[in-house]
Amino acid sequence: MLRVILVEPEGEYNVGFVARLCKNFEVDQLYIVNPRCDLNKALEFSAKGRDFMEKVVVTSTLEEALRDLDLKISTSSIADSKGDMLRKSMPPWEIVKLMENRKTGLVFGRESVGLTREEILMTDIMVHIPANRSYPVLNLSHAVGIVLYEIWKSTHLRGGETGPAPSQETLSLVDKYVKTLYDAIKRSNGDEAMYIATKRSLLRGIRDEEEGRAVVRFLRKVYMRMIHSNE
Structure with a gap:
């Protein structure tokens, strides 16, 4: 089971595009924490992902959105700074094995400032998309699309073979x-x-x-x- 979690998204277009991506890559659930935009307007950008917008789960805190998950994965454009263990990261294509047979949540931060350190600490693993070091910041919906594609590629295009995972x-x-x-x-x-x-x-x-x-x-x-x- 895969849940995409958006923390305080600020743009209706990004939320709509993410709903569309959830449809593209067969995500199971879309949660939004304390939205800073109009979710009704986001419907205009969701296309075939409209059903995700209609059944989106809105929570007031990240703790609520992470409840009942086995594996919690945060994302950030700031990663692997020397001496900062919290921001040690994995690329998205390496998380698939960890996700096998687990209820997994992918947490994406605000368009303006991303996730706080406290929010990252609430997760088990941090994912970083390698990009130009002088400008590694991606648009929210683009980041969601890349991570979901890497998961999809590993689980569908290669046959989706999985072995038993730890409980x-x-x-x-x-x-x-x-x-x-x-x-x-x-x-x-x-x-x-x-x-x-x-x-x-x-x-x-x-x-x-x-x-x-x-x-x-x-x-x-x-x-x-x-x-x-x-x-």
């Missing part, structure tokens, strides 16, 4: 133990990069349920050893 329960346990271990050893708020890097690395690397369960067992043993050593 949400397993991924939640991995995150739980990583966060617990991080909380136990952190010395300052600046250490947050350790948690972000570890969580994202594991998400990228765990290919199936068997591997996921093995990682959970390892993290659990590390956690138990740490508890006993502190007694």
